[in-house]
């Protein structure tokens with residue numbers, strides 16, 4: 106077998122999934138089915154997909170690995186569509202992990218800062234107490250527990266504030282709003298680490314190679330975000346700067362001024378210490394990542 110890997114990416118049509126698919130090549134074969142082709146709530150389809158991955162990898166002399174980018178990510182809708190959110194974010198990963206376990210395929214599962222209560226004052230370590238305040242966060246925590254308790258060789262990677270060229274995200278919304286002359290009010294009392302999908306996808310593939318070559322991190326729970334931190338207001342200003350628009354058009358406001366169905370964590374910064382201790386490459390500083398990403402976003 107070569108050092109190459111064959112990666113199955115459930116959620117292949119999402120913003121992270123499409124970025125992972127774009128990294129195919131150079132010893133990396135990627136199969137990234139969208140929800141219509143591989144629905145994690147359909148156990149039979151999950152088992153078939155993992156089996157097909159193993160067969161294809163074996164034929165190509167590659168090591169099979171699953172990177173789960175599928176999720177129910179509509180944070181506000183999850184408050185009222187609880188059962189569906191649990192089915193996708195908890196039951197789906199449980200079935201996926203069982204299929205991986207029975208075929209001996211390592212699994213990397215993506216999770217979120219929303220598992221934390223968000224009242225911290227320093228970056229959250231992987232073993233800090235969790236306490237999700239939203240249904241979405243509860244479902245993602247249940248997914249983590251299902252994966253880590255499955256008996257599969259599995260790693261959970263929590264990330265945060267994800268944006269990229271594909272799909273809907275905060276940065277693309279700000280780019281759109283900058284196009285009008287109106288001022289834009291953005292919350293300045295939530296802190297986090299913006300994470301570019303391309304950086305995250307490269308990090309996940311680095312981890313995938315590591316777990317496939319016997320150099321897997323001992324720690325099964327990792328954090329992987331852009332380096333540094335800001336507020337949504339700070340990120341919005343940076344977007345305006347990149348566009349050459351006047352950043353003073355972005356006005357700071359408070360979370361209370363924008364009530365949403367699901368509570369947002371005020372403090373979402375994740376410590377990437379465990380990621381670095383495992384010898385994995387730290388993601389670039391969020392501000393320089395935004396500058397690098399920008400041509401692909403506009």
Ligand SMILES: NC(=O)c1ccc[n+]([C@@H]2O[C@H](COP(=O)([O-])OP(=O)(O)OC[C@H]3O[C@@H](n4cnc5c(N)ncnc54)[C@H](OP(=O)(O)O)[C@@H]3O)[C@@H](O)[C@H]2O)c1
Nearest residue numbers: 116118119120121140144145175176178217264265266267
């Ligand atoms: N976006 C963020 O800011 C953020 C922050 C922290 C962590 N994360 C985590 O990062 C991962 C990737 O998120 P993302 O931003 O790429 O989200 P995304 O763009 O919403 O992608 C998720 C994908 O999962 C698919 N999906 C939904 N239900 C499914 C099912 N039953 N079976 C298979 N696929 C299903 C969705 O398809 P449909 O669109 O057709 O439903 C969508 O294409 C998720 O685990 C998320 O929780 C994201």
